[in-house]
Amino acid sequence: MIEIEHLSKRFNGKMAVDDVTFTAADGRVTGFLGPNGAGKSTTMRAALGLIKPSGGRALIDGQPFTSMRAPMSQVGAVLDAKSAHKGRSAYAHLLSLALSNAIPKSRVDEVIDITGIANVKKRRAGAFSLGMGQRLSIAAALLGDPHNLVLDEPINGLDPEGVRWVRELCRYYASQGRAVLLSSHLMSEVALTADDLVIIGQGRVLEKTSVNAFIQEHSSSAIRVATPDGELLQRLFSSMQGTRVEPIAPTSVDPQGVHVFHIWGATLETVARSFAQSNIAIYELATEHSSLEQAYMELTHAHVEYAAQELPGQQVATPVAARGEDVR
Amino acid sequence: MSSTNSAQTQRSQGHGYNTGRRMSSRRIHLSFPGSVHAEIVKVLSLRSSYILLVINTVLIPLGTALAAWSIKTLNSMGEDGKTLSRPRALDAADLWMSVGAFVSTAVLAVGILAILSLTSEFANSSIQASLTANPRRAMFMGAKTVAVSAFTAASTLIGMLLAWGTAHMVLAGTTITPLSDAHRFAPWVVIIGAPIASVLIAIMAIGIGGICRSTVGAVFAFIGVMMIVPQLLSVAALFGNGFRWLNVVTAVLPNSLMDGFLGADLNTGMLASTTSATSSSFDPNWWQSALLLALWSLVVYLIGTVLVKRRDIA
Numbered sequence: 001m002i003e004i005e006h007l008s009k010r011f012n013g014k015m016a017v018d019d020v021t022f023t024a025a026d027g028r029v030t031g032f033l034g035p036n037g038a039g040k041s042t043t044m045r046a047a048l049g050l051i052k053p054s055g056g057r058a059l060i061d062g063q064p065f066t067s068m069r070a071p072m073s074q075v076g077a078v079l080d081a082k083s084a085h086k087g088r089s090a091y092a093h094l095l096s097l098a099l100s101n102a103i104p105k106s107r108v109d110e111v112i113d114i115t116g117i118a119n120v121k122k123r124r125a126g127a128f129s130l131g132m133g134q135r136l137s138i139a140a141a142l143l144g145d146p147h148n149l150v151l152d153e154p155i156n157g158l159d160p161e162g163v164r165w166v167r168e169l170c171r172y173y174a175s176q177g178r179a180v181l182l183s184s185h186l187m188s189e190v191a192l193t194a195d196d197l198v199i200i201g202q203g204r205v206l207e208k209t210s211v212n213a214f215i216q217e218h219s220s221s222a223i224r225v226a227t228p229d230g231e232l233l234q235r236l237f238s239s240m241q242g243t244r245v246e247p248i249a250p251t252s253v254d255p256q257g258v259h260v261f262h263i264w265g266a267t268l269e270t271v272a273r274s275f276a277q278s279n280i281a282i283y284e285l286a287t288e289h290s291s292l293e294q295a296y297m298e299l300t301h302a303h304v305e306y307a308a309q310e311l312p313g314q315q316v317a318t319p320v321a322a323r324g325e326d327v328r
Numbered sequence: 329m330s331s332t333n334s335a336q337t338q339r340s341q342g343h344g345y346n347t348g349r350r351m352s353s354r355r356i357h358l359s360f361p362g363s364v365h366a367e368i369v370k371v372l373s374l375r376s377s378y379i380l381l382v383i384n385t386v387l388i389p390l391g392t393a394l395a396a397w398s399i400k401t402l403n404s405m406g407e408d409g410k411t412l413s414r415p416r417a418l419d420a421a422d423l424w425m426s427v428g429a430f431v432s433t434a435v436l437a438v439g440i441l442a443i444l445s446l447t448s449e450f451a452n453s454s455i456q457a458s459l460t461a462n463p464r465r466a467m468f469m470g471a472k473t474v475a476v477s478a479f480t481a482a483s484t485l486i487g488m489l490l491a492w493g494t495a496h497m498v499l500a501g502t503t504i505t506p507l508s509d510a511h512r513f514a515p516w517v518v519i520i521g522a523p524i525a526s527v528l529i530a531i532m533a534i535g536i537g538g539i540c541r542s543t544v545g546a547v548f549a550f551i552g553v554m555m556i557v558p559q560l561l562s563v564a565a566l567f568g569n570g571f572r573w574l575n576v577v578t579a580v581l582p583n584s585l586m587d588g589f590l591g592a593d594l595n596t597g598m599l600a601s602t603t604s605a606t607s608s609s610f611d612p613n614w615w616q617s618a619l620l621l622a623l624w625s626l627v628v629y630l631i632g633t634v635l636v637k638r639r640d641i642a
Contacts, residue, residue: 042642049463050456050641066463073356075460083457085374085448092373093454097461100366100471101358107351110344140457144356145347172345 001026001179002047002148006056009042009203016042018203019056024148024181024196029174031194031211032183033296037305039203040183041079044152047181048077060148072101072144078151081134086126090117090136093125098143107143115139130157138166149173149180155189167193187296191215199296201303218295222262223271226250226284230259236278237263255283262288363462363471371445371475380441381483384434384526388487389494391430396498399426403502417503421511421594427491428518428590432583434487435526436554438480439533443546445476446537446636455641465637473534473629477527484526488519510593517592517614524618525586529554531625532582538632541639554583576610582624588617 002024009017017039024030034040045051047058049066057064060075068074084093094108112121115135120128125136134157141149149170155163170180170193184190190197190211197214199207207214227233230247237245244264254260263271268287275282371377399422404415446469449455462468507514533550540546558581565574578584592614612620 045456045641048460050459052638052640068463069358070356071358071463072461073351077456077460079456079460080453082453085370085452085454087375087448088370088373088454092369093457096366096369096373097457098366099369100363100458100461101356102362103356104350107347110347114344137457140461142344145351 001061002030002150002181003059003062004043004047004056005059007043007046007053007058008055009039009046009051010054011042015203017046017053020200020203020205021056022198022205022208024179026179027174027177028195029170029180029182029193030196030198031190032181032198032200033185033187033190034183034200034206035185035300035304035306037202038200038300038303040185040200041152042203043200044077044079044150044181044183047150048075048079050079070101070144072097072103073146074144075148075150076141076144076146077149078134078137078141078154080152081130081137081157082125083133083137083140084125084128087124089122090125090128090139091121093136094139094143097140101144103143107145111139111142114142131159131162134158135162138169147178149178149182151180151182153183153185155184163189170194187293191292199299201300202305204303206299206303214295215292218292219289220264221287221289222264223266223268224248224284224286224288225261225263225271225275225282226254226258227261227280227282228258229280230261232278232280233259233261233275236274236280237266240266240274242266258283358462358464358467360467360471363467364474366461367445367471367475368478371441371479374448376444377441377479380437380444381479383437384441384480384483385487385490387434387437388430388484388522389490391433392426392491392494393498395426395429396423396495399423400499400502415502417505418499420504420507421514423495423499423504424507424514424518425591425594427488427495428522428592430491431484431488431522431525431590432586434484435529435586436551438476438483438526438530439550439554440547442476442480442530442533443537443550444543445472446534447541447543447546450541451543459641466633469534469538469633469636473531476530476534480526480530481523484523485519488522492519514592514594518590521590521592521614521618525589525621528621528625529582529586532628535625535628535630535632538636539628553581557581558583579610579612580620582621585612585617585621585624588612589614589621591617 004020004022007017007020008015020039020043022030032040032043042051043058046053047060047065049064060068065071065075084090091108091112094111095105098105098108112118115138117132117135117139120132125133128136134154138151138154141151151166151170154166158166170182174180174195182190182194191214194211197207197209197211198205209217225233234245237243243266246262246264248260248262250258250260268285272285275285399418400415403418404412406412449458458468459465462471533546536550536553537546540549558578561574561578561581565571565578579588588611
């Protein structure tokens with residue numbers, strides 16, 4: 001179990017992490033989600049004693065990490081895809097880590113096989129691709145067969161097969177009663193892997209919930225309508241109780257001069273029937289589910305540390321992003 | 329071949345995920361000897377380590393060969409510059425000074441090795457993996473120091489034994505007058521003192537690495553303390569009587585102390601002028617020099633360790 005208690009860290013007068021409290025429980029994968037610079041890595045490094053917090057503390061199985069008798073069997077950590085000396089072979093890197101904790105040499109070969117880097121174990125780590133480096137970092141984390149896993153964006157650079165493997169690895173470790181803390185800036189990835197969610201932005205916890213609760217709360221759906229009779233449509237729904245119509249910007253695939261709307265609070269069937277009865281011409285009628293990614297982005301939007309300028313001609317105003325399900 | 333394959337298949341069929349008794353918490357534990365072993369593997373797994381250790385080992389006898397050859401040449405020349413028909417007898421003190429003549433130059437290689445052993449971890453982010461495996465940073469620094477010291481001592485000792493042989497080879501055929509009673513332990517001071525002095529410099533260099541953390545900064549600081557500062561100070565001391573005190577400062581810099589230590593108080597002979605270029609009112613004997621050198625190592629190492637312990641690893 002990883003407990004973060006009122007953790008704060010100030011770097012050069014700026015709060016990188018501000019009073020963060022959460023628990024990554026045994027038997028569960030805890031997704032730690034936030035935009036770049038939100039404080040995920042700082043929190044994880046503080047939990048591992050690499051960064052001294054300005055306030056609060058982090059406990060692993062009830063103890064500070066730095067006082068552990070066998071650190072590698074308590075926590076396996078992936079903090080960086082490039083974690084080995086560029087001039088050292090993968091095998092020597094893993095062997096040196098294993099020796100410090102009296103882990104048998106046979107275990108080194110085992111994690112090399114598990115992570116699929118047996119063919120390159122004698123090669124210098126500097127010649128590794130990002131994905132191979134990530135596998136090597138994961139191999140190092142698994143060396144001590146740890147009771148807790150701390151994984152900082154472990155899928156960066158991995159191929160699809162590797163991504164799936166990391167997902168299964170997290171699930172497997174949790175199923176064995178171990179605690180897995182998995183950071184990511186991708187909601188979709190965490191939704192597939194995690195049980196619990198901690199969302200962080202600008203150093204503060206924005207939401208602590210479970211993945212299921214988050215999905216339930218944010219999986220609202222709207223009906224997208226493209227019509228040349230915009231006014232007619234708005235008049236029709238203004239009298240219909242419990243529905244809401246919101247004009248949105250047409251996309252490049254929509255026909256010229258078309259009006260596009262989102263209709264909330266009505267079923268597809270009701271909407272279709274109303275259109276038929278009112279003789280409104282419809283070019284498109286489809287249900288759209290709001291994606292978790294979008295909900296997450298809305299939640300963290302005000303807390304983004306590094307925002308890029310929008311590309312010309314792009315409008316990202318609509319809360320409904322994923323298109324195309326239940327198209328009729 | 330097929331048995332290897334089947335063993336691999338067996339391992340890859342999920343058994344690596346379940347580790348059993350050999351990975352029990354009773355067996356797995358962090359320890360200082362384990363950490364030293366880890367650091368030994370780190371030193372041995374980098375090509376740069378071999379190159380720097382070999383440079384140290386080779387430079388020592390090479391310097392001795394040059395020094396011994398110049399003594400031999402000077403000894404066979406008359407005051408008018410002509411070659412004597414029978415070369416003068418050579419003081420054994422000069423032989424021993426030639427054996428240790430180049431240790432303080434060769435030590436730059438092991439100093440750089442010591443610096444790299446720490447700063448390269450910061451440069452490659454491997455420090456994160458190292459300190460996650462061993463979060464006790466003082467133990468980590470200590471283990472690194474023991475491992476680097478062991479290789480430094482071995483490399484310098486081999487260099488010294490080769491240098492001893494080289495001196496005898498170059499000076500073969502020359503009559504050598506034995507050491508005076510006062511200097512009878514000098515060979516031991518030179519042969520055993522050289523590895524000790526190299527180790528002390530390596531420990532100091534690890535401290536500099538801990539203070540600077542950047543390889544370039546640490547190497548520059550090390551070369552600065554060992555070579556640039558002493559030279560600047562000796563030049564500055566020439567400006568006049570008001571600057572004479574700078575000679576005392578020069579005399580307590582690591583390079584002068586190392587020469588003083590390995591000079592083994594033999595500086596009465598022919599090489600005296602080359603090894604103690606700066607004469608000052610403060611002139612420690614060999615063991616005083618050794619103690620002062622150890623003090624340098626200790627202080628710089630402690631500052632480096634405290635900084636490594638305190639600073640964040642981002």
